Amino acid sequence: MILRIEQNGETHNIDVGDVSAMSPDEKTNALHTAMTDAGLEPTNFYIILGEA
């Protein structure tokens, strides 16, 4: 799954992989790992705009 993430006024497509069988906490971790890998900072404010 690719999510559109808005951070600092810019939109980024973030590939979080297949999260269909993940628990909510696993989804959160997958998203934050993917954001970090993409150079984003998950501890700063962001909005999940939806799927790309």
Added chain:
Amino acid sequence: MPLGASRLAFLAKTAAAAGGRTASTIGVFGDAQVDTARSVFGGASLLLDGTGDYLTADPGNTGDFIFAGGDPFTFEFWFNYDNDTGSASANLLSNKDTGSNDVTNFFILFRNFDTKLQVYCTSSFSIAAATGAITADTWNHVALVRNSSNNLGFFLNGSRQQYNSSITGAVGKTGEEKIGIGALTAGDIPFNQGGNGWIDEVRVSSVARYDPTLTSLTVPTSSFANDDDTLLLLHMDGSDTSTTFEDDTA
């Protein structure tokens, strides 16, 4: 000239204003409507279908929704969603319009992606996954509370989820004083994308209704009554499908 209903309503509002308060003007967008199928109190709530439905509260008194550092406040409401069909974030309550964040913004977002709440209150209090997962088809009480010592607590169903002892920044600013209920004030990120969502009993207060330094609060068990510290009070009551919402603070 006979006194029609609108004239009587005007006189009532004027009288209320003379007593010190004017109610917020409630903007109703999309298909936002009263729904008697689900409620916490009063037999009805606000129903939003996630496609352009939301309310705005435009303060009747300048500065109602502006809180300088050291000013206490409480933002609280109940929400309920029927299913998790999308991945987007959705605004439950915020003073943001659109564009880049301002340091005076606050947000309480529901994240369909992981069914958690996200909270932001000035740039110093920003937590992406601020709660555990929230179950569908349940009512959830949410409260964001700051006291006069700048202690800020974020509570879900009576349990404190996040805390900071020094949130000194202002919340709200002149010229951008609306509050969006169910979407940002300009309509972005509506609740509940992909399904229905309900919001009930929204209250904004100029006091800390709960102690943010404690790890829990007692969730209210009856609808709120207006008092001198209430800045916005939306019971979301009325007849089914009604699109009339009124602030009960005047």
